[in-house]
Amino acid sequence: MKKFLLLALLLIPMLAGAQASVNWHDETRDTARINEVLKAASGLDRRVVVDSIARMFLGTPYVASTLEIEPERVTVNTDGMDCTTFVDNVLALARTVMEGRSDWRDFIYNLEWMRYRQGRVNGWPSRLHYISDWIVDNVGRGNIKEITSSLDASEYRVKSLDFMTEHADLYPALADRDNLEKMRDVERGYRNHRYPQLAVVKINKNNLAQMRPGDVVAITTKTPGLDVVHLGILTMVDGELHLLHASSKAGKVTIDPRPLKDHLRQNRSYLGIRVLRLAAD
Structure with a gap:
């Protein structure tokens, strides 16, 4: 006892x-x-x-x-x-x-x-x-796997990331000089960063078949200095992959009614996607 x-x-x-x-x-x-x-x-x-x-x-x-x-x-x-x-x-x-x-x-x-x-x-x-x-x-650290480069028609892009410090007024924490300098140090590691991407215009039935429900989709953007503009998780609806995401437009977590490829093609600021999978999956 x-x-x-x-x-x-x-x-x-x-x-x-x-x-x-x-x-x-x-x-x-x-x-x-x-x-x-x-x-x-x-x-x-x-x-x-x-x-x-x-x-x-x-x-x-x-x-x-x-x-x-x-x-x-x-x-x-x-x-x-x-x-x-x-x-x-x-x-x-x-x-x-x-x-x-x-x-x-x-x-x-x-x-x-x-x-x-x-x-x-x-x-x-x-x-x-x-x-x-x-x-x-x-x-x-072995937490996730990126499968983008294994997808049919994927390619590599090079981009320098500095959006946050270039727009420090959007981030209250960057008013602190120490935070600002540390973020600049982070961004220096992503000058001319090379990463895989599947362009929106190259999404087809073959590479969609290589994805599966539960995969994370990171949507890349044309915005200078920024890599990804939105995240979501793939889910299946009537035999087609859709985006399950927290949507500012819908005001809630929702499943987009359009198949993934149609959702992506209707936003001109989207360049492509990166696809991630939980490593334990």
Whole structure:
């Protein structure tokens, strides 16, 4: 009995520390929903986990800038998501399920592990803001695989990333000189960055057949200095791939009614796509 009490006393500060390191939107609702999703997805075939979890968030309101809270900590908001937080929450949940875990604390660990450089929060610049940076870091650590270069008709592009520091007024955190200089250091690593892309005009039945529900789609843009303008997850509707995403236009997480290729071709600012897959999938 004494050993049990001692163990309990030792665990209390550890659990309190885990909670204190999180910026919660609503701790009670967030932890309950996380545990609910983990329970619902447990036991699913690994090949359908990402798609299934993504569908569990259909109807969730679109809310931008939920991560811009000081101090920089792991932020959790299951009541509102933008395209990026939707994808990273779904992947962290899926990773947790594939590990055979079912507690919100395990999800928090995986969310930090995938959202931040080398898996650890170390101030605002440690968050992987550019999707190319997020891909390089997470592929390097074995969290995700990029399959873009294996798709029929894919090609390579070269682009320098500096949009954030060139438009620092759009990012309140960059008013801090230290944050600004650290982001410039990040961007220096992405001068003349070479990355694979499947151009919108080259999407066809052959390369669509190489993709599958649960794959992450990063939509590349013509905007100078910026690599990716939108994220979503592929899902199947009536035998065709559609984009499941947090849509600012729809104001919620939704499945676009148009097949993926039609959705992409109707936006002139889109150049192409990069396709990612959870490594454990």
